[in-house]
Amino acid sequence: MAYKGYMIDLDGTIYRGKEKIAAAKRFVESLQARNIAFLFVTNNTTKMPKDVVANLANNFDIHVTEKEVYTAALATADYLDSLDSNKKSVYIIGEHGLKQAIMDKNFVVEETTPDYVIVGLDSDVTYHKFEMATLAIKRGAKFIGTNADTNIPNERGLLPGAGSLVRMVECTTQQEATYIGKPETIIMEEALLRLGLEKSEVVMVGDNYMTDIMAGINFGVDTMLVYTGVSTKELVASKPVQPTIQMDSLDDWDFDNDRTR
Template identity: 40%
Template sequence: MTLPPIEAIIADLDGVVFRGAAPIASAVDAFAAWRAAGIPYAFVSNNSTKSPAEMAAKLTAMGVPATEEQVVTSSTGTMRALREGWPRGGKAVVLGAPSLEQAVEAAGFVLTEDADADCVVVGLDRDLTYRRLDRAVAAVLAGAAFIGTNADRLIPESGHFAPGAGAMIAAVAAATGVTPRIIGKPGPDLIEEAIVRLGVARDRVIMIGDQVATDIAAARAAGVFAVLVETGVANPLPHVPEPDLTLADLTSLRPPLAA
């Protein structure tokens, strides 16, 4: 399938723009070309442990200039969901990194460990303890809304796969029997937010990702053209849902992209 007329780019980060701490050269060159052509771009990431400002600084240092407004993370999406669901704020039990706690507080919530919390928000928490898990379970059992940043059960880390946010969300879900609302990919929320920030019609946007189960599925859910790039972690599973376009890297995806 050929590309539609494109006025903006949305891309995943790890596996598309960089792998760990190393930039992907073809991606750096591609973003430089799009920037020179005046084509705006934004990034969507399931990562809830880094703030948009931290992600933007990492991208800029790698040669892909970005501002925090161009980065939408699962913490960003969670903050938006909380503001929409509780316009006056409330109390929240949070299992997650400081960046997630800050996002929840920015939505007008007070952090608590009490069972009368309005909601429980669970992301990747590398310092998770049994006591804190117990507090989250108690709040959900008492009727608190249950929100998960993303369903990634495993994440690549230092040469191995480590438990991701999805593993911690699954623990609370198993203990309570309550199904959480998942904010990140493969749901459409992050892409929807990026489209709003870019200010373009969704049929003039492409989503670039390296994982079918999250990136391509999210693009499908949001109704945007899906490009799979094979620069990330190899995935032997069938490409379901199928991308609209598959590329070895971003070398061939150059301006002019708009009609």
């Protein structure tokens, strides 16, 4: 059975920082030409969907809509909104995309005694921010980590990811965060709802075994690993559960037969 929907990672799969991955543009255009549903499911929390769409169009000549983008920031906001309606205060370590997504759900910022502390990627993070987050969690705030990515692939190499920041706060508070993004199922459940398909009809595509592929495995959908980003063949070979499909390039995928060329 041909896949009716594709969940696709961005960083390391569609591009590497500012570096184009030529096969990625062809892959997306093949999906569009065949009217196959797809959703970019990304652990990026720094951008809103409109920013992701603009970046794809302006820098990579890939043209999609905001409805085809689901970020860990949106998933975090959706998760918080599904909890206690009487708890609406937050302290956030993160950038505009995360803050805006949460504010759009009518949460308010509270530094001292928030209901929730959310930690995501923040390129301007300071000791003071960590200090405030640690104290708030110690006072009883629920600790949320947007995603567990320890690294972000870009044209310069592997940079620190949101997971590195979350783990620092875990260390200072001696508490584990509730993670939202890949490889957790929270973001996958909402992504599947947005596609309107069954698990058996979709595949998760990504470059990182520990996030993208484990998200698919944990959620019970097929997985497609492309070696253009974080994971290496040596690392993947050591794992007890292998991806459903492994490829060196997205050009290797045969849409018409649902197999590698």
